[in-house]
Amino acid sequence: MASEERNTTAQPEEQELSAQEYNELVAVRRQKLKELQEAGKDPFQQTKYPQSDFAAEVKANFVDVPEGEHGQDVCMAGRMMSKRVMGKASFADLRDRTGDIQMYIRRDDVGTEEYQAFKKFDIGDIVGVKGFVFRTKMGEISVHVKEIVLLSKSLLPLPEKFHGLKDTETRYRQRYVDLIVNPDVKETFVKRSAILRELRSYLDGKGFLEVETPILTPFEIGAAARPFITHHNTLDMDMVLRIETELYLKRLIVGGMERVYEVGRIFRNEGMDPKHNPEFTTIELYQAYTDYHGMMDLVEDMMKTVAMKVCGTLQVSYQGKEIDLSHWERMTMVEAVKKYSGVDFDEVESDAQAVALAKEHHVELPEIPTKGAILAEFFDAFVEDNLIQPTFIYDYPVEVSPLAKRKPNDPMFTERFEYFINATEFGNAFSELNDPIDQKGRFERQVAERKQLEPASKAQVDYDYVMALEYGLPPTGGLGFGVDRLVMLLTDSASIRDVLLFPTMKPLD
Numbered sequence: 001m002a003s004e005e006r007n008t009t010a011q012p013e014e015q016e017l018s019a020q021e022y023n024e025l026v027a028v029r030r031q032k033l034k035e036l037q038e039a040g041k042d043p044f045q046q047t048k049y050p051q052s053d054f055a056a057e058v059k060a061n062f063v064d065v066p067e068g069e070h071g072q073d074v075c076m077a078g079r080m081m082s083k084r085v086m087g088k089a090s091f092a093d094l095r096d097r098t099g100d101i102q103m104y105i106r107r108d109d110v111g112t113e114e115y116q117a118f119k120k121f122d123i124g125d126i127v128g129v130k131g132f133v134f135r136t137k138m139g140e141i142s143v144h145v146k147e148i149v150l151l152s153k154s155l156l157p158l159p160e161k162f163h164g165l166k167d168t169e170t171r172y173r174q175r176y177v178d179l180i181v182n183p184d185v186k187e188t189f190v191k192r193s194a195i196l197r198e199l200r201s202y203l204d205g206k207g208f209l210e211v212e213t214p215i216l217t218p219f220e221i222g223a224a225a226r227p228f229i230t231h232h233n234t235l236d237m238d239m240v241l242r243i244e245t246e247l248y249l250k251r252l253i254v255g256g257m258e259r260v261y262e263v264g265r266i267f268r269n270e271g272m273d274p275k276h277n278p279e280f281t282t283i284e285l286y287q288a289y290t291d292y293h294g295m296m297d298l299v300e301d302m303m304k305t306v307a308m309k310v311c312g313t314l315q316v317s318y319q320g321k322e323i324d325l326s327h328w329e330r331m332t333m334v335e336a337v338k339k340y341s342g343v344d345f346d347e348v349e350s351d352a353q354a355v356a357l358a359k360e361h362h363v364e365l366p367e368i369p370t371k372g373a374i375l376a377e378f379f380d381a382f383v384e385d386n387l388i389q390p391t392f393i394y395d396y397p398v399e400v401s402p403l404a405k406r407k408p409n410d411p412m413f414t415e416r417f418e419y420f421i422n423a424t425e426f427g428n429a430f431s432e433l434n435d436p437i438d439q440k441g442r443f444e445r446q447v448a449e450r451k452q453l454e455p456a457s458k459a460q461v462d463y464d465y466v467m468a469l470e471y472g473l474p475p476t477g478g479l480g481f482g483v484d485r486l487v488m489l490l491t492d493s494a495s496i497r498d499v500l501l502f503p504t505m506k507p508l509d
Helices: 019-038 055-060 112-119 168-173 175-181 183-205 246-254 292-311 333-341 351-360 371-386 436-453 463-471 483-491
Strands: 073-086 089-096 099-106 126-135 141-152 229-232 237-241 259-267 279-288 315-318 321-324 329-332 391-397 410-421 424-431 476-482
Touching (some): 055 073, 055 089, 055 099, 055 141, 112 141, 175 183, 183 259, 246 259, 246 279, 246 476, 279 292, 279 483, 292 391, 292 424, 292 476, 292 483, 315 483, 329 333, 333 371, 333 391, 351 371, 371 391, 371 410, 436 463
Parallel strands (some): 099 141, 329 391
Antiparallel strands (some): 073 089, 073 126, 089 099, 229 237, 259 279, 279 476, 315 321, 391 410, 424 476
């Protein structure tokens, strides 16, 4: 048998291809395609191939056979990632959706004509092979090819082996190439799919029903975020892409569905950074007859369950930090601010006193400087950066919580929490406000304040939602959290664009 030494021609010290060299390679590939088409062998006329075996399973299930016999017959298809031609026999690597496997192609097995055709194949071509599995003298499980066919021609060269596709912007713009040449990138998205599957499985197992609500809404509702605006021609009216799924889901609780959730794409016309993309994925869920403490328990159990299922551990490494998902701290916002700033807002008796404290501690004043709003600014300034390990912060001021139920014993605060990991907010939850009179008043104040700050805002009071509350919303706990940030955590990805297959990018000129 021919030597299987990998005679790759590229060397680490080689420079990347010049534009001229690249264009020459492209021209050669197009000429090869033209010749195939003129010979009546157009690879783009192939319609299907009976792929029945896959690299990972073939290698996992391989059993050595006695000398003189051959192993399992296989029919495989994938992208040729390398080729080492050595006279009458050659080696190549085939990559399918499960991984890579080596192919051994010999002229005497496939025939002279087919072997000559194979020698003209390029790295990146899609091929189909039939043969049997064996172990080489070097111990590598491989396919001894009996038939090889070109299924699709790659007209553009892949990034060469040693330099690869490393430019970040290019990787995001050409994710299809990124996935071909960087297997670890594919693993991130395989893991993302597993995370979503386990989240759904967890919620389904708790009796929640997955639903879908509108993406196009008639006006800006819900969260304080800038929407994308579009126009419906038939109705001759402006509409917005949703900035949350909350109010429609709570309508379903009114309707008696009791436990619902939605995996939904959200759109916010705001800034972009490593934690933010204009469109992102959230899960919002609502459960009747529980409160925000019930939601805390659900979050902690869900996060532990999903991490264990997907990662096999509750000790997660993220960007050099060890995150312990087995332990979750719980603090009120007042307790957290006192712990990290030394200021006790339980002793603050007026808005004026809060303003003075903000100036003393160089904390930015909000547009409407109330005690509650200033407490939230203190939290942003002193607390959030310290919340590395999983932490629930609860009892938020009513000024920053327009949809949360007030605390019965302290109506200046609401039954709301957010949870933080690695100094980043991961989710937001309430005991849902179900008093229609209180809700109407908060909506009207929220819209008035928004229009005061942004006169062109299309924010309106959702009076239909208020009417839904008038029919009766049971005591309800609600939760919303970002799927992308969870995927970042569990895949050790530094940027949200690393966990979005096609992140928003500015077009090239």
